[in-house]
Amino acid sequence: MSTPIDLSRVTFIVMREMRWPIMALLLVYSLSIFGMVFVPGIDDESGKPQHLSIFHAFYFMTYTATTTGFGEIPFEFSDAQRFFAIICLYASVITWIYAIGAIVRLLQNPFFIHAVAEWRFSRSVRGIQGPFFILCGFGDTGSVLARGLSDYGWPCVIVDDSEERIKALQLRNYKVPMPGLYADASVPKHLLEAGLQRPNCKAIVAITNNEEVNLKISTTARVLNPNIRIITMSKVEVYEDTLVTLGGEVHIVDPFKTFAKVLAAAMHNPGFYALNRWLVREKTASIDHYVNPPIGKWVICGYGRMGYEVNHVLSKYGITTEVIDPDKDKGKDLKNYIVGRTTSKTLVKANIEQAVGILAGTNDDGHNLGILLNARHFNPNLFTIVRQNRHLNEVAFAASNTDMIMQPTLVTARKILFLLIAPLLKPFFFHLLENKEGRKETMEHVIERLRNTVGNKTPHLITINFTHENSKAVFQWFDEGKDVFLGDLLKDPDNRNRLLELVVFVIKSGDEIVVLPEEGYKIKAGDQLLFCGTGRAQRLFNATINNEYKLFYVQNGVFMPRSWLAQWIIKKTNRLGV
């Protein structure tokens, strides 16, 4: 375990820089005091010249050097003393100015400021007790992600190479500590300062704007900590190949691929898109309102990364597409490819009247909105999907009455958030979307149950690890050889006839994944469980698995005796509890 930059560097700089100013002050003071003591004062009654004592001379210098000037204390000075006092005053005041100047110069030195910031940063990282994540890159995606993690109560350490962003970070009100450092995250030293090798660091997220930097961060992180989860954003395939071979747990998030997959899922499973949006807590999302992208001919405007991925997925499902893009080389392999900017002319050429849906997926927000208006003019019933590139344009997009708005930054941030806080969601969704008999009904069933339990309240996706620290009561039961069944844990510990407002999605036990486990499922040590429920349900669930009295109650319906006397009576009367 190597310790990152410590206090010694900052103190070292201060000491080295302040050595001469302090030395100068010391010399001037001591010489002045020495002089003041020896210069003769006015004669006393016996005719001998009076002298200042060392104490009085020090007192005199203290108020003179700081230009306070209390006067001639303790007795009137002789002219000789006054003459020497002038010298003392100028010398000491000038030395003070020099010393203060040196301090100010040091405080203004950018390297010193940075060293102090680094020291403070690594100190607050060391102060984080529970598990935390490292977030490299605090752009649009990073700030959305940090907000989401804060809502779930996960601390996060942020490194960004923009000073403004880190300053902005310090002004935000997060519920948990979010220390930020202004530094290049691809430098190993800064990753160590961010706590990469700390045992409670659970994952590193590399989402800077620069792909190369992301790759560098991922590689460095893997070398320095072979067990850490790495999550990164990548749009270039060459990098992805390298990332995959790093070993360990590496997730590569591509917002466009993710969106295309969600879109395809939505076409076949209308509930899925609603469920997904509701789980990510999108503002306008409701679990009752399904979005149903129609199957038929689609027009894709803009054949960039988004156009490519969506076209790829749609074609795979046998949907005909018309692609419009000004670049004539990009779509050489496509059957229906119209070269040109999206205008009414090209839209007509793409048979917009016969289309069922349109995707405005260029990287220009104004253009995307224009495409929508244009297309609606020809075909008002179109299903519309629009790509919103910049967060700032939110108001305009919200007013555009679009069926689906795709913001790459949001999609990335939410996907990463789920990977971090609910890693089991992926196998769960995978199970629901599998092309098998009865899966659609399962999905409807899940949505129905969520509607009845959580309803309009904010959904919380909670991962519970059955470890000794996280579930003390359950482990106590294991030690005593008793079984714990999932069904009991789902009861309200305040009144076991009620059920907690939650739906268990999945349990991972060793390598085995149990989707929608039965109430009779027997909890084993080391199980990981994912549920969706209200905030209250989360608190009560945690109370049950940590408090032996509550666990006893939900299992048996009677209360466990607490005092020795009550225990004795219970034993004598052969009852189970009070």
Place this chain on the structure above:
Amino acid sequence: MNLEKVVFGFFVVFALTLNFGFFLGEMDNPDHHNVFELFVVIVVNLIATILKLGDRSQIGAVLLATSLVADLQLVAAAIYWTMAVHVAESGLTPDVMSSIVSLSGGALLANVISAVILVSETLMSRL
């Protein structure tokens, strides 16, 4: 020859010798202990302390610690002297004097340790 080492060694040894000079004499006799000598001892000790600041090595840390101990003891002695003469106005009675001298004796010990470390470090780097 390293000028910094010369200055450094000079002040460390000078602090020790001055401290010894002040300590020397009958313990409770004010005539044997000069107030100016105490003043100079403090100043030289402070200079030695400042010279030790900023050394990041292990030995540097120990040297700094001994110096800080000496400063603390000497400043305590000076404050006690001032209090006795100017505030309590009891004058330098034998018990006051012996307290002051014993404080400076403690500082002397710290200075001796400082000098021993300095010498041994020099010898070690010679080997």
